[in-house]
Amino acid sequence: MLLHQDFQEFGASGRVWDREAIVDALAADPAAPGPAEAFAPVRLAEDVVLLTYRVSGEAGSLRSSLWVRDTAAGWQLRFHQGTRMPA
Numbered sequence: 707m708l709l710h711q712d713f714q715e716f717g718a719s720g721r722v723w724d725r726e727a728i729v730d731a732l733a734a735d736p737a738a739p740g741p742a743e744a745f746a747p748v749r750l751a752e753d754v755v756l757l758t759y760r761v762s763g764e765a766g767s768l769r770s771s772l773w774v775r776d777t778a779a780g781w782q783l784r785f786h787q788g789t790r791m792p793a
Contacts, residue, residue, distance in 0.1 A: 710774060710782040718767045718788035739765045755781075766791040 715723040723731070740763025748756045753775035761767045772785040 707779065708781075708783055710776075710784040713783060713785070715786040716788070718765075718790045739763065739767070742769070760791075761788075766793075 709725050709728065711725065713725040713728065715728060717723055738761075740761045742759050742761050745757065745759045748758075750756055755773045757771045757773060759769050761769060768789045768791060770787050771783055773781050774784045775781050
């Protein structure tokens with residue numbers, strides 16, 4: 707329910723994911739890649755928030771997510787991008 711119907715992700719691997727592929731992948735392996743930190747939300751509009759953060763650990767990455775608020779569904783993740791950090 708948190709994923710917008712038109713969700714898309716540009717993964718740190720370079721793969722492009724849609725809603726169905728992410729739901730399937732998370733069902734198969736729900737483990738997080740590492741702890742998330744340094745959250746920095748920025749309100750772009752009344753119903754739009756850009757959230758950036760860092761995932762640390764062996765597979766460290768920089769992350770950005772675009773959240774939109776729907777009057778019926780509430781806050782939903784519309785877009786996500788992961789960028790690998792150098793080891």
